[in-house]
Amino acid sequence: xxxxxxxxxxxxxxxxxxxxxxxxxxxxxxxxxxxxxxxxxxxxxxxxxxxxxxxxxxxxxxxxxxxxxxxxxxxxxxxxxxxxxxxxxxxxxxxxxxxxxxxxxxxxxxxxxxxxxxxxxxxxxxxxxxxxxxxxxxxxxxxxxxxxxxxxxxxxxxxxxxxxxxxxxxxxxxxxxxxxxxxxxxxxxxxxxxxxxxxxxxxxxxxxxxxxxxxxxxxxxxxxxxxxxxxxxxxxx
Amino acid sequence: xxxxxxxxxxxxxxxxxxxxxxxxxxxxxxxxxxxxxxxxxxxxxxxxxxxxxxxxxxxxxxxxxxxxxxxxxxxxxxxxxxxxxxxxxxxxxxxxxxxxxxxxxxxxxxxxxxxxxxxxxxxxxxxxxxxxxxxxxxxxxxxxxxxxxxxxxxxxxxxxxxxxxxxxxxxxxxxxxxxxxxxxxxxxxxxxxxxxxxxxxxxxxxxxxxxxxxxxxxxxxxx
Numbered sequence: 001x002x003x004x005x006x007x008x009x010x011x012x013x014x015x016x017x018x019x020x021x022x023x024x025x026x027x028x029x030x031x032x033x034x035x036x037x038x039x040x041x042x043x044x045x046x047x048x049x050x051x052x053x054x055x056x057x058x059x060x061x062x063x064x065x066x067x068x069x070x071x072x073x074x075x076x077x078x079x080x081x082x083x084x085x086x087x088x089x090x091x092x093x094x095x096x097x098x099x100x101x102x103x104x105x106x107x108x109x110x111x112x113x114x115x116x117x118x119x120x121x122x123x124x125x126x127x128x129x130x131x132x133x134x135x136x137x138x139x140x141x142x143x144x145x146x147x148x149x150x151x152x153x154x155x156x157x158x159x160x161x162x163x164x165x166x167x168x169x170x171x172x173x174x175x176x177x178x179x180x181x182x183x184x185x186x187x188x189x190x191x192x193x194x195x196x197x198x199x200x201x202x203x204x205x206x207x208x209x210x211x212x213x214x215x216x217x218x219x220x221x222x223x224x225x226x227x228x229x230x231x232x233x234x235x236x237x
Numbered sequence: 238x239x240x241x242x243x244x245x246x247x248x249x250x251x252x253x254x255x256x257x258x259x260x261x262x263x264x265x266x267x268x269x270x271x272x273x274x275x276x277x278x279x280x281x282x283x284x285x286x287x288x289x290x291x292x293x294x295x296x297x298x299x300x301x302x303x304x305x306x307x308x309x310x311x312x313x314x315x316x317x318x319x320x321x322x323x324x325x326x327x328x329x330x331x332x333x334x335x336x337x338x339x340x341x342x343x344x345x346x347x348x349x350x351x352x353x354x355x356x357x358x359x360x361x362x363x364x365x366x367x368x369x370x371x372x373x374x375x376x377x378x379x380x381x382x383x384x385x386x387x388x389x390x391x392x393x394x395x396x397x398x399x400x401x402x403x404x405x406x407x408x409x410x411x412x413x414x415x416x417x418x419x420x421x422x423x424x425x426x427x428x429x430x431x432x433x434x435x436x437x438x439x440x441x442x443x444x445x446x447x448x449x450x451x452x453x454x455x456x457x458x459x460x
């Protein structure tokens with residue numbers, strides 16, 4: 001069964017967006033112009049106290065980046081999303097999101113009154129607005145991922161944003177292994193040194209895809225992920 | 238205050254005398270500990286036997302929804318390792334505490350806390366019974382009885398733990414760089430709630446496969 005396209009939407013103006021992507025569907029994101037960043041928070045839509053866990057994701061797979069074959073773990077040992085396709089090669093799980101102080105310092109003070117819908121938005125407030133629509137709030141603001149962005153870590157631990165990581169047309173496809181509440185925005189990466197406020201447009205597509213096979217690349221990428229798939233399947237027995 | 242350099246890190250000793258501490262407590266391996274610190278108090282954790290991971294969360298004592306954020310902390314200092322000089326930042330951008338002394342050299346904030354479920358993924362499905370930090374956290378916040386729940390258990394600090402990241406984007410758990418008697422000391426910049434799990438993990442080298450006690454000390458001021 002080939003993937004079936006169910007819905008598309010283009011995110012502009014920092015792209016505040018949230019939706020439930022149910023088990024067996026994918027979220028396919030495309031960087032339309034290059035240089036995009038998509039901040040993402042993830043929850044079990046059926047019971048949101050279960051949510052994406054950065055450390056569990058990193059240490060189960062011994063990674064500090066995300067690309068094809070890796071999965072995103074909840075705090076309950078289950079897999080929220082699998083990265084089933086990626087033309088970028090590196091997505092950032094470390095850098096976090098921006099807040100109002102950082103954005104004002106970088107791009108200067110601005111208001112809606114003055115700039116209308118082009119006023120500079122920040123990641124933290126954007127997350128909180130979308131979280132609020134689902135009855136969630138500051139207690140649910142956990143570590144996020146930044147799709148399309150790359151942060152290098154040197155031997156002494158210093159973090160460097162790598163410009164130009166994602167090109168126009170690059171895409172990443174994430175398959176929901178649970179019913180996932182995804183909270184997104186396209187605010188610039190907090191470590192992006194560009195002094196210009198210009199969140200890039202990103203296309204979101206929801207697709208129906210086949211059930212992961214026993215030899216699914218994400219499942220067999222390492223024994224830990226095999227156990228993660230088993231625990232996820234047990235949840236849906 | 239004296240400083241020496243080991244493996245490229247500034248090691249900064251404290252000038253506080255143990256005899257002036259207003260509180261001392263030994264936390265056995267596998268036990269939680271929860272207590273408030275007032276603004277201006279100094280808080281030290283001593284790795285009594287060496288190579289013991291101390292999983293730690295901090296909260297604004299007046300608003301637990303404003304809590305330690307691993308990502309905000311490493312983003313603000315642009316470095317993934319915590320050491321003397323590191324400002325511990327909350328999810329709302331509040332400065333919670335500053336690390337003022339450190340004889341270990343660096344501490345982890347990416348490795349998170351172990352849980353029954355993460356042990357099943359990482360090691361074997363049969364490991365669910367093994368005691369884990371997030372169980373200690375849940376026990377402690379239930380007994381604390383201030384309305385906290387699993388929603389409040391977020392990415393923590395692992396004092397004395399060594400989790401290097403490579404330039405290829407790999408993350409590894411290495412043998413500890415701590416030794417018996419090494420310590421880290423912080424100044425509370427606002428009133429904070431401290432929640433610790435002295436890690437019971439037996440499946441990886443974070444505790445040298447032998448979890449041991451640590452000591453916590455509190456001083457009222459630097460004088």
